[in-house]
Structures are given as C-alpha cells and as structure tokens.
Amino acid sequence: MRLTIVCIALFANYVQSSKVLGFFPAPSISHQRIFQPIWKELSLRGHEVTVITPDILNDLSLVNLTEIDVRIGYKVFEDLKLLEKMKSKNFVLIKILNIFHDIQRVMSSELQHEAVKKLIENDAKYFDVVLLQTSHLFPLVYGFGTKFSAPVIGISSMDLYLHAHDAVGNPTHPLVAPDIMLNLHGKLGFFDKISSVLHNILYRILYYWYALPMADKVARKHFGENIPYLGDVEKNMSLILTTVNPIIHPIRPNVPNMIEINQIHIREKKPLPKDLQDYLDSAPEGVVYFSLGSNVKSANISSEIRNIIIEALSELPYKVLWKWETDYLPNQPYNVLTRKWIPQQDVLGHPNIKVFITQGGLQSIEEAICNEVPMVGLPYITDQPYNVRKLEEFGIAIGLNPGTMTKDQFKRAILEVAGNKKYKERVREAKAILTDQPMKGVEKAVWWIEYVIRHKGAKHLRSPAADLSFFEYFLVDVALFFVFCALLLTYVVVKMIRWCRCRSKKGLTKEKAN
Template sequence: MCLKLVVIVVTLLACSVTFTLSARILFMLPAPSLSHHIFYRQIIKEILLRGHEVVSITPDPINDPNLRNLTEIDIHKETYEVIDGQKWLEEAQYQPSTEVNRMRLYLPLLRETADQVLSAPKVKELIQSQNEHFDLVIVEMIMMSAHFFGFRERFNCPAIGLASMETSLNGMDAIGNSPHPNYYGSFFTEYSGGNLSFWERLLLLWHHIDFRLYYHFQYLPISNEMLVKHFNITTKTAWDLEKSVDLILTNTNPIFHVPKPKVPNLIDIGGLHQREKKPLPKELKQFLDSSKQGVIYFSLGSNVKSGNLPSEKRAAILEAFKKLPYNILWKWEKETLTDKPVNVLTQSWLPQQDVLDHPNLKAFVTQGGIQSLEEAIRSTVPMICIPFGGDQNFNARRISDLGIGRRLLFEDITTDTLKDAISEVAGNPNFKTNITQLARVMYDQPTKPLNRAIWWIEYVIRHGGARHLRCPAADLPWYKYLLLDIIGFILGIMIFSLVVIVCLIKVISGLLISKKPKDKRE
C-alpha cells in the first residue's frame, strides 16, 4: 500500500514538473508603431509569468528590470529611422491611391528596413550563434513578414503568427483561410460585410487580385533575397516558410470584424488589449469631474500627431470646439496651442482607458486604431472616427455600419462638419445604446482573450507544432483551390461532346441526303 502511494506521489510530481518546464520563445516584432507593441506586451508579460523565457526583437522595448527571463534586442534605430509611421499615415491623406499602391511606393523602404533589422549586430549574432536554440518563434504577421520566418528555419522549431489587428490576405492564404471576395477584403479596404453594392463587390474582387499579384510578384522576391543574404536559406522560398506557420493569433472579434468561416488554426484574441487602470492625475480628474455638461476626448493615437495637422484644419477644429457646449480634452503633443478656447484642456499624454471610463465622457474623436476602438467599446463611449491609413478606414466604416459612431474623412473636416458630427454622436442616445449592446456581446466570451492566446501558444509548444490543425486548402495550388482544373475538365468534356454531336449530325445529315430517292425525270 505504501509502495503504491509512493508511486502515485512520484508520478504526480513528475507530471507537475513536466507541465511547469519553461520554454524558450523568440518574438520577432518589427513594426515601428508603439500601439502595436502595447498589445504585444500583454502577451509577453503573461508568458513570463508562466515561467517561460523570452527573447524579444522589438523597436519599442519594455525596459522593465523587474521582468525576469526577458531579453530585449532594441531595433528602434533600424525601423523608426527608415519608416516614419507618422509621416506614412499623414501622407495618406494626400494620396488618393489604394492602400496596396501605397505599399508599392514604400516597397524600397520596407526592403531597407528588413535589411537593417537583420543586419543589426545583436540580431546577426543571434542568427549566427551555434549554441542558441528556441522552442518557438512568434512572428508579427500583419503583412511584410515572410522573410522573418527565416528564424523558424534557422532554429528548426514551430512558428506562430501574431497580429495586433486582422492579418492580411497573405496570412489567410498561408493557412488556407482565404476569405470570399463577395463580402470580405482585408483591413486594407473598407468594404466588408453584407449588403454591399455591386460596385463595392467588384472593388473587393479587384482588391483580392491586385493584392496577390503585388505580394507574389513584387514583395516575395525581395523576401527571398533576404533569406539568402541573412539566413543562407536557398532550398526554400519565403512563401514556403510563411506557409509553414503553425497557427495565427489575431486581434480580432467576429462581432466587430465581420463574421466569416475560419480554419482551426486562425484564432481570435480580440479584446486582449487592456491597460492597467490607475487613478487619474489630480488636474485631469478635477477637469473631468467638474465638466457636468460633458467632455469630448480628442486623440489621433500614437503615430499621427495633432500638432502636425495642417494649419487650416487645426483652425477649423478649434473653431468647432468653441461652438460646442462641451469641454474638450485634446491630446496635443506640443507645449503650446495658439488661440486655445477656454473649454479646451491640452496634454501631451493621457491615460486613455481611465479617461474613457469617466462617466462624463460623451464622445471620443479618434483616428480609429483597433486598440483605441477596443478601449472605447469597453467603456461604451461613442466615436467620431477620422481614419488616416492602415486598418483605420475599415474600422471607420464598421463604426458607422454598427451605429456606434460617425465616420468623418480628413479632407471633409470643416468647422461645421466636425461640430455637427460631435453634436450628433454626443447628443443622440441611440449611439450610446448601440455601443453598450455591442460591448455586451463582444465581451461575452467563454474564455478571456489573454488566457486563450497563452493557451494556444503553450499548445503549440506542448505538441511541437500544430500541423494536425492545418487545412488542406493551404497546400493546394491556386488553380486547384479555385477548381479551375475540374471546371476546365468539365468544359473540355462538354466542348468535346458538342463537337462530336455536331460531327455526328453532319455525318447523319450527309448520309440521309445521299440516300434520298432521285427524281424520276432524271
């Protein structure tokens, strides 16, 4: 009996040790945008709490000495000095081209950024190290990431794609989850959902074709060059490595991002992003508490700086603020603001989640980044969305379609249009009702998004990958995926049959004519 008890205890201890063994995880997160990394930090911190060891290649390090088992390789210089996210988004207002065409314009910069990141001394040392190993590689997978899957090949371990928004079409194609162009494009296009017009559906179809032509014939050749140059990988292409991803975690929620069929290894973790709540600073709390008539919060996020807006737009915004019956809290990055109205308080930085949670908030004027949207929905604050680029046009359209706010294009901003939009959203109770209902259904989930993300990460580690979840469609050539070979075969049979029938008719007709009795007079 005692021996059996000892065996049971030892077995339980062994199982406990097995499940608490830490893994070594490499994060490759190159996007030069702080808002993306605020999202990623939630996952990294939770992974560290689970006892794992993390090496993070990032342009926005956490720099927290209290986080044990975290090594950060800073690539701020290699990314921000090449691609200025602020300039990119601001220039988008004056380029009436498609997002994919803007990507084409930035292709040389994307190539330079990848080259500099992979050439950074510490990154290069990591790649060339003979003693380094990882149990998992997690690659930021928004769009331009194929060459970074060279880390997966270099360390011969599973790989997960991670996106702080929806992944783009190449990511969905890589796991066999290509969305139908009849109702869904990607975050590059605002047209998604039901009740699209014929022309909107036509534009969606063209977006699907145009994006893939660009990605496969312009971008992937550059990724192949990066693989050869930095990883000495010559036997596999960048597309081969991107398709080897085991699963993809995306900051999406089907309630907001349009429901669509999904393969098992495309995981929604929308709603994960949540800043730690803290008491409001004294001056800010006093301003919000005393604003009994209500407050409008104006912030264009971390990339677009309000202080860099054109003077005519800034003047129109200030004039609109003067005419509103509300107090205005404006995230203004410069020290002074000329002609500031008495109802406006400016600060260079604001604890956004805590501000949105205040009961006197009436509306939020935002650029429409997904993290800001999540915070506004969680706090049930209706929005006026002024999109600049990236996923913001898609988000602005969804805000309007869902009835939780208004979309206002940057070029359409005047004193009257901004005043009218704010007045409508802040004064019409339907917007508050709609966003309250949306928050209720969005966050009614069987598991918390962060726990779901960590569970899937550890699932891949436990099983050495997740190839068993892979959809067969991911490995089909495009002509097979579209059934073009079968359609061609059927059309061939039909055409052949038609030709045979026509020939038979001609032969039979000829025979009948030849056997026709001759006229007796002949």
C-alpha cells in the first residue's frame, strides 16, 4: 500500500513537471540571492529549469537544473564603472539614463554567450513559463518572452520603477507612492509634490519614447527581426513578484497580479566557522558588525572616509567584525577583526552582536530585522538612502551621510544604537510585523509561478488599467476636454457681454439723438 502511494506521488510530480526558463542578468550577488532560492525550489519540485545568470548555484544534487554561467557580465559591469555612476550626484533621470545604457551593454555581452545564442537559435525549444528580472531598467529581458511565446513573470529584487507598475496597471500616484529613486516618503512638502509629479511624467517620456524603442532595436539583433515589440510583451506579463516589505516600503493598493514577497533569501542558521564563533563568544560586552554589502565594498571607499571610520571604531568599547575585501586594512585598530567574506545571516544571529553598520541594502535590512539587530546606515546608491530614512522613521536605525559625516558623529551613532534599549525594542516590533505572514516568501513565489503554469497565463487577473495609455490613465484627454469647454464657455460669455454692451451703447446713442 505504501509503495502504491509513493508511486502515485512520483507520477503526480512527473505529470506536473514543467519547463521553466529564467533570465536574471544583474551582475550582483545581492540581487541574485533573491532569485536563487526560487529556481532551486522549482527544481526540487520536479520542474525542468534552465537559468541564465552570472551567479550559478553549481549544486550537483539539482539534477534537473541547467545553469548558463554568464559571469562575463561582471567584467563589463566593472569596466563601465557603473557603481561610480550610481553614486554620482547627477539629476535622478540623468543617472537612470546612464544606468540604462550601461545595463544594455552588460546584457548584450551576456546574450552573446555561446550557450545563450544556442538556446535562442534552437527553434525546437519551448518553455511553459519565462521568469525575467524586472527590478531595474531592463526592457531587453523581454526578448526571451518574444522568442518562446510563453507566459512571462517578472521578479524584482527591490521595489519597482514606474514602468513595471504600468505593465500590470498598478496605481502609481505621485504623492501616495513616489518613485523610490526620489527618496521621498511621508507627508510631502509642496516642492516635493512638484518634483514627484514631474518625475512621473519625465520618467515615462524617457522610458516609452527612448529606452524601450532602443532596447527593441537591440533585441532584434539577438532574437531576430520578426519578434513582437518589446513593449507589447511587457504589457502582457502575467505576474510581477516584488520583494517589498511593510517596514520599508509604502502601503499601496496593488492589482491582483502584483504579488508582494519578502524574506525570500532568509534561511535556517548554520554553524559559524570556529574562528568567528570564538571571536564573537569572547566579547560579552558586545560586537559591532560592519559590512557595506557586495556592491559598495568597504575596500573601495575613499581614504578620507576610511580614516574617519577607523578612528571612530578604535575608540569604541566593543569589538568590531568588519567585512574588508583585501588582505590589508591600513591602520587597523586592535579591536577590529577583518574578513574578506562573512556568513552574514549566521553572524547577525549571534547574541553578542549589538549593532549592524550597513549600506542599507534591502536584503541586509531584512536579515538584521529577522535577527533583531538595530542598525547604523551609511547609504550610497539606488534605494539605499530611501531605505535608511525609513529605518530611522521606524526607530530601528540612525542614518548618516558617509560623504559628510565626522568621526564624532559616526561614533555617537554607534554608541546610541548599541546603548539605547529603544532601538532593540523597536527592531523586535519590526520583526513581529515582518515575519507574521501565512507562508514564507519562497513558498509564495513558487505557488504563484505554478499558478501561472497551471492556467497557461493569468489574463483573468489583468487590470484594464494596463491597456490604457498614460494620457488616458491620468485623464489628460478628459482634462483637456474640460479646459476646452471652459475656454469655449468663457469665449461665448465674453462675446455675449460685448454684444450686450454694444446694444446698450447703440440704444443710448439713439435716445440722445431723439
């Protein structure tokens, strides 16, 4: 009987097995950590998964997972000095435009990979669903949706840009939910409102009239001239899975096919390496953990900022564990231990960690909250300034500008967060909110992906707003009609008043003549 049940279960898993393609082009391990658990879980559930990524799992136990390693994207990314452009003080839209051009070049290099070209040229190949990274200005990814004519699901590793919301008809009110790149939230001042409204208009002009047509031209070089317009593929996405959470991101009304997932990369704790375990255990007074993530590396910060940080850390009454990516830290204080790589989730789970100094990346923030560790934020790029400001509002962090902070400011911030119990209490409240959900992020993501596979898409969840143009959605045509009516009415009224005055004058003239 038991053998029969097992056979039935295996057969059910077999018949439900589907072919899944994923293209996640961002050369950034912090972004790839969001996507990796999804394609791993799909593989474990029996689906035949093919993934194009610059960060492969290389897990031999996943026998039905094929990974195409496009790590060439990292070299192009570094050659273009994309991080420096992200940190620049340029106008937001100029910065976005520069990022778009460079990301296009990164993806083009990945699409020229021999295995990727072979996949694209294989007309016999088919997939039941295509998963695409849609966090940033990546319209070129939709080329895979045109090639394989399968339902498309967008997955983001951070909050979405405006065009992704447009793709599924999700509301993008400029005051309720300003674009994350503007670093605006809470009650907006008058000029903040003007800035947000103008950004909503100008961003869409940039995306729909420039970025999308340019990406479409590039896509035709890789996928052929007969593909549909990329904008049409984007508008027909079945779902978007977005990694937002209620602590950082604004509460907004979402359409049914905008699915919020979070903590997708949070895993069970693993034992620490012995040297780190001994170091943390030997510090009952507390340890400050310092990491600027995988993109903004500590070793790349300027010598001026590095000296300020080192001086402040040397005066702390705590030990410090610092993720420093080279073999040598100049003027390394006696109380500081450096490592090129640190198992962050496991370190944050140690009871002696008092403060986490972070760049404010979304994944790092979720790891800190889940381990009840308050933070000091040193934001540099993209959504990091916004994230840190939200942490300050919630009362679980102090944020500083790394370009202008002094040694005393940095030191005071660390001592305040480490010594004031209110930060620990607030981060516990944040954890209670963040983790109180019916299912884990990975389970939720995979359930919705399989939902799309079962129904061969999700057109029944599609909002009619997705089919409206920008002018229709914001009632520009209706507003212009009312303006025209008002002008016409004004014109008629003015003409009537003039006619009446003219008649009145003629009547008075006749009376005087008589």
